[in-house]
Amino acid sequence: MSRLSPAALLIVGAFMVPLFIELPVVLSFVGVELSMTASLGIGVVAFTLVLIWSEISEKPEAADA
Amino acid sequence: MSTPGETAGETVESAREMLPDNSFLIQYPHVSRVVRSLFLTAFVAFGIGAFMGVLQALHRTGIARIVASSDYYTLLTLHGVLLVIVFTIFFLAGVFTWANTRSLDRPPVSKRFTWFWVVTMSVGSAMAGIAILAGLIPSIGMSADVLFTFYAPLQAHPLFYIGLAVFIIGTWLAGIDWFRQYLAWRGENTGERIPLQSFMVLTTMLMWFIATMGVAVEVVVFLIPWSLGIVPAPNPLLTRTLFWFFGHPVVYFWLMPAYLLWYTVLPKIAGGRLFSDPLARVVFVLFLLLSTPVGIHHQYVDPGIAEGFKFIAMTNTMFLLLPSLLTAFTVVASIEHGARQRGGTGYFGWLKALPWRDPAFTGMTLAGLMFAAGGFSGMINAGMNINYLVHNTIWVPGHFHLTVGTAVALTFMAASYWLVPRITGRELYSRPIGLFQVVLWFVGMVFMSAAMHRGGLAGIPRRTAEPQYPQVTFETVAGSVGSLRLQLAFGGVLLFVSALLFLVNVGLTAMNNEPARGLDSALPPALSGPEQSPTVLDNLKLWALIAVVLVILAYSLPLYSIVQGAGLYPPGQEATPAVLAPLLEVIA
Numbered sequence: 001m002s003r004l005s006p007a008a009l010l011i012v013g014a015f016m017v018p019l020f021i022e023l024p025v026v027l028s029f030v031g032v033e034l035s036m037t038a039s040l041g042i043g044v045v046a047f048t049l050v051l052i053w054s055e056i057s058e059k060p061e062a063a064d065a
Numbered sequence: 066m067s068t069p070g071e072t073a074g075e076t077v078e079s080a081r082e083m084l085p086d087n088s089f090l091i092q093y094p095h096v097s098r099v100v101r102s103l104f105l106t107a108f109v110a111f112g113i114g115a116f117m118g119v120l121q122a123l124h125r126t127g128i129a130r131i132v133a134s135s136d137y138y139t140l141l142t143l144h145g146v147l148l149v150i151v152f153t154i155f156f157l158a159g160v161f162t163w164a165n166t167r168s169l170d171r172p173p174v175s176k177r178f179t180w181f182w183v184v185t186m187s188v189g190s191a192m193a194g195i196a197i198l199a200g201l202i203p204s205i206g207m208s209a210d211v212l213f214t215f216y217a218p219l220q221a222h223p224l225f226y227i228g229l230a231v232f233i234i235g236t237w238l239a240g241i242d243w244f245r246q247y248l249a250w251r252g253e254n255t256g257e258r259i260p261l262q263s264f265m266v267l268t269t270m271l272m273w274f275i276a277t278m279g280v281a282v283e284v285v286v287f288l289i290p291w292s293l294g295i296v297p298a299p300n301p302l303l304t305r306t307l308f309w310f311f312g313h314p315v316v317y318f319w320l321m322p323a324y325l326l327w328y329t330v331l332p333k334i335a336g337g338r339l340f341s342d343p344l345a346r347v348v349f350v351l352f353l354l355l356s357t358p359v360g361i362h363h364q365y366v367d368p369g370i371a372e373g374f375k376f377i378a379m380t381n382t383m384f385l386l387l388p389s390l391l392t393a394f395t396v397v398a399s400i401e402h403g404a405r406q407r408g409g410t411g412y413f414g415w416l417k418a419l420p421w422r423d424p425a426f427t428g429m430t431l432a433g434l435m436f437a438a439g440g441f442s443g444m445i446n447a448g449m450n451i452n453y454l455v456h457n458t459i460w461v462p463g464h465f466h467l468t469v470g471t472a473v474a475l476t477f478m479a480a481s482y483w484l485v486p487r488i489t490g491r492e493l494y495s496r497p498i499g500l501f502q503v504v505l506w507f508v509g510m511v512f513m514s515a516a517m518h519r520g521g522l523a524g525i526p527r528r529t530a531e532p533q534y535p536q537v538t539f540e541t542v543a544g545s546v547g548s549l550r551l552q553l554a555f556g557g558v559l560l561f562v563s564a565l566l567f568l569v570n571v572g573l574t575a576m577n578n579e580p581a582r583g584l585d586s587a588l589p590p591a592l593s594g595p596e597q598s599p600t601v602l603d604n605l606k607l608w609a610l611i612a613v614v615l616v617i618l619a620y621s622l623p624l625y626s627i628v629q630g631a632g633l634y635p636p637g638q639e640a641t642p643a644v645l646a647p648l649l650e651v652i653a
Contacts, residue, residue: 024544
């Protein structure tokens with residue numbers, strides 16, 4: 001059983017978009033240069049990790065339910 | 066879904082028979098027809114306006130240039146007028162008609178009068194739209210490429226100005242209709258508190274009556290006679306000031322219906338109740354008082370207005386943050402109450418209990434979130450000193466695409482998923498498509514608006530088809546101008562796809578023969594009801610009078626000073642019904 005429903009994944013993904021769009025701007029204030037492509041790439045990886053976490057059940061019996 | 070073998074009329078009747086007696090459509094079939102008509106016009110305008118938007122996003126970023134740069138301004142005018150005049154105001158007229166009828170529990174006084182203002186608004190919109198569209202066909206000899214900010218010295222064809230005047234008159238008649246409906250209710254309910262939704266409609270319309278005085282004088286006294294060749298070119302600063310007299314409060318005319326939906330519908334969808342009815346009334350009274358005497362904050366760089374008047378406008382504008390912050394508190398508290406009623410617990414755990422699968426809830430919530438971001442960038446615009454950094458840059462469209470383009474437009478789209486079944490009796494065609502659509506709008510706007518804000522900080526100008534200058538290099542905070550352009554265009558395309566999905570979903574809903582479910586039109590009472598607020602809040606005459614006095618204080622001296630300085634028709638100004646020639650002549 002998934003931890004997050006497809007709708008919840010959609011919402012979580014949506015909330016991640018502004019974070020990774022603004023990440024290069026925030027980092028530029030501390031002198032770190034990060035391209036938009038790299039930032040969005042990190043965002044895709046982060047979302048993939050959330051997706052994997054969501055699909056791996058907490059308890060084995062939950063998957064059988 | 067449609068049932069084969071049945072005629073459309075039979076299926077509609079059979080679907081209505083399955084609706085509960087207390088559904089709005091059964092109680093007020095005629096009012097539902099009026100609202101459907103208003104929504105249809107709003108959605109047609111939204112579709113055309115959205116198409117113009119994506120053309121502009123692709124054009125000015127150099128991704129795809131489908132029209133000539135000289136026609137860009139026609140598209141820009143059409144985009145602005147159709148989306149922020151026609152889409153928003155027709156939709157809010159539908160919402161107000163529904164809300165006033167539902168909360169007063171009675172239909173408008175006269176069907177004929179109601180249809181009269183609907184037709185008046187429609188005719189005015191058509192006249193203005195035709196005048197703009199004609200600009201794409203030079204042989205017609207008509208154009209109105211003056212953008213949404215229609216002040217001198219840019220001049221449009223008289224049909225455009227007359228259409229706008231007719232449209233504004235239509236909105237006044239709509240307001241009169243809602244007041245007549247209220248007065249009929251008041252006659253039978255002496256001493257009762259005004260129902261909340263009706264209170265919101267009436268305070269909004271009082272604000273609108275005051276705010277449109279400026280644009281009425283601008284259009285009727287100056288622009289129409291000028292465009293007909295009866296009088297010479299008017300004082301540009303005067304027409305600008307009269308425009309912004311209306312041009313800022315119109316923002317609240319778009320926003321207050323969204324607030325109505327956030328205060329009254331969103332808590333119901335979340336499974337809870339409005340946190341405080343008195344706070345909601347205070348917020349709407351504050352908007353009535355403070356929306357209009359602030360327009361000069363759009364003119365911080367205008368040389369003909371003394372700095373002191375601009376400072377007063379800035380101060381009034383900062384006071385406007387108060388009702389928005391009150392709204393953020395009240396709406397979030399109401400949503401949290403709903404989540405806890407649904408079993409949510411903990412400091413933040415209640416967020417998981419909210420109905421995120423419902424496109425109406427998710428869309429309105431995302432719209433509210435984006436409005437917070439728009440509020441922050443608005444504070445930059447409103448500050449006299451820091452405004453100089455972003456004035457007339459693409460930062461400004463970035464800001465208002467968060468406010469009217471998301472807080473208002475996304476709320477209206479999300480509310481449509483809740484409201485259209487209630488006025489058609491038909492089940493929403495697809496909730497998953499609706500959910501995907503509102504999220505896609507949010508994501509698209511994040512891409513586009515962030516690029517616009519950052520481009521503005523780099524000094525990239527707004528309102529131009531050619532934002533490239535050989536002698537100027539724009540320096541961005543992070544990334545390159547090229548990456549900002551890509552980001553802007555990508556966001557624009559996502560927004561257009563989202564708009565198409567919305568129109569398809571609503572269109573298929575209108576043709577869906579499956580009867581809608583759960584159409585109870587009652588809204589739950591507030592946790593803190595109107596009996597806990599002073600009755601003076603319902604004294605509309607008092608608030609309207611104070612609002613007029615504030616407007617007189619804010620505008621009388623600046624307007625007197627402008628007229629004393631350069632007169633009504635300064636010598637040496639000429640214009641012809643052309644696109645850019647008047648501006649170039651004045652600059653020269």
